[in-house]
Amino acid sequence: MKFKAKAADFLIYDEATGKYRENPEQLVRDDVEKRHWRRVFQLILRDWRLYLMLVPMLFVFICWRYLPMTELLGCFKVGASALEVKDQTFAGFSNFKTLFFPNDTSTYAIDFWRAFRNTFMISFYGLCFGFPMPIIIALFFNEIKSNILRSVYQVFTYLPKFMSTVVITTLVTLLLKKGDTTFSNGIITQLFVNLGWIKDGTGMLEEPTYFRAIYQISGIWETAGYDSIVFFAAVIAVSPTSYEAAQIDGAGKMAQMRYVVLPSILSTVVIMLITKIGTLLSVGYEKVLLLYNEHTYQTAEVVSTFAHRFGIGDASNMAASSYAIAAEMVNNVIGMVLVIGANTIAKKAADVSLY
């Protein structure tokens, strides 16, 4: 029950006696409200088992998802990182100033903007090359009419998705190894050398120019097959009669694609595209962390590995920890705005909510 309270709601001036008396309507409202809360309490009491079931989940999320957010206050503070946040000294926006604007005494800003640009570039290339791949694969899967053969292809192409990042990056590292006096070339390095694409003795993982290509190609290898599941579900939903009708009308394969398949998978594609745009700034740190090295920071370092390096890893120190928190917070806040924006657009465009 919602209303704006006015003085007259509670007390009424009684002209006859010249005194104020209580408004009987308000007494009723009070009673209703009291009963409302009593009813809520009774409902909770009736279903107390249900609320008890929520407790472990709430506990886990509060302790390890929401409590870390209180640590974000550290980005406004300076002080020894061993101290609790509340004991550090408040410093206003000075950390952000150092992070955003390059100055003579620190190079954090240069590193931060490089990391920010790389995060964006990695996602952007992922969008350009990684995104169409699963759609193409789904269309090709649809051509295979034999179920057994298609299952075989699916088993093979989904497989790398289930391997850990460590296994994936270890394989990449070993196959792209640089040959020297102790080691031989990795098998793929050897292949490229034989083909004359690279010079013998080039370590592809140590050259900044190759990093993005390696990241994207290994990414496609890892996820393209698995990501095609969603699109494949949309493609096989197209009724065979639509194809037949198009064929009778003399449509070739390209025309069938254009007028039969494309319209029916378009909504899925749009939704996935919007989701992808929403997660533009959340590049997984694990893979980058395991693939990059000090030679490739130029193109490889993303914001979360920046935070790792300065806040947890080798380069961490008292001051840097605050910068690391600030950097990732900026990234994640923009990321959140993108996700919510993407979700809103998806809702409007396709009447589908992603969450």
Next chain:
Amino acid sequence: MKRKLEISEVIFKIISYTFLTIFALCCLYPFVYALSASLSSYQAVEYNKVILFPVDLQIDAYKFVLSGSNGNGFWNSYTNTIFVTFYGTIWALGVAILGGYALSKKRLLFRKGFNFFLVFTMWFSAGLVPQYRNYLATQDVFNAIGITDDKWLIVIAMGMAAMNIILLRNAFEGVPSEIEEAARVDGATEFQILTKVYIPMSKSTIATVALFFAISRWNGYYWAKTMLGGNSAEWPLQVYLRTQLEYFQDPDYVTSWNNSYPNISSNSVIFVLIVCAIIPILIIYPFIQKYFAKGVNMGGVKE
């Protein structure tokens, strides 16, 4: 009546088959290569004679790793990973089932609030450093109440995902409420309704979610490395694998190591570890594949 395919359709079919064959082989090749290289001799691996099949078949690298000549790190880490995967999956699945069940009930008060509470963690995460500081604090608390084994930190504090709870919630919402009412009339308690009605009726989703949890546990690396980095007795397999890779990238280490084991390539040792790390996944993979396909399609997309 079967209509003759048009030329453009035939061409498209040929392209699809060719492309998929190449792509599937590319997906598979690194693993096959790893297996073959782990079974080949020093000469064969180091001179790139292994292309597809093992050359000079030998199992010395396996003997070296599995017999513990390399220290007991391997079996230790394997046990740790099994421990973390087993208890971690049970814990996370238990929490997720209870939470998902409660959230699936329309009569739950503040249901929207609880849902937002979950979904917000998917939109915004505090980031690595705050998370790290939080885990350090948790570690202190755990030590204070007498849990000194840091594996429990990984089991309990990490690996919960809001997405999985939402998957379960959606599955439970799909169970017709008449069945629940029938059970209630028969005098079933809330917990019995969950275990006797809801869980059996959403088996496939629960299997999917359990496998999501299990695989993420088996594959987990970063937090284990960050939180247990100094304590090698507690390392899970992935951390051990990565550390071994780093050792075997060091020319001095490899040279002196090859003096003791002249017929094993350093690469073979890493490939053996990779094979050991993926075998459990390969074993369950054929059974879970169909569930995963289903799980992704549900994907939390609700209309």
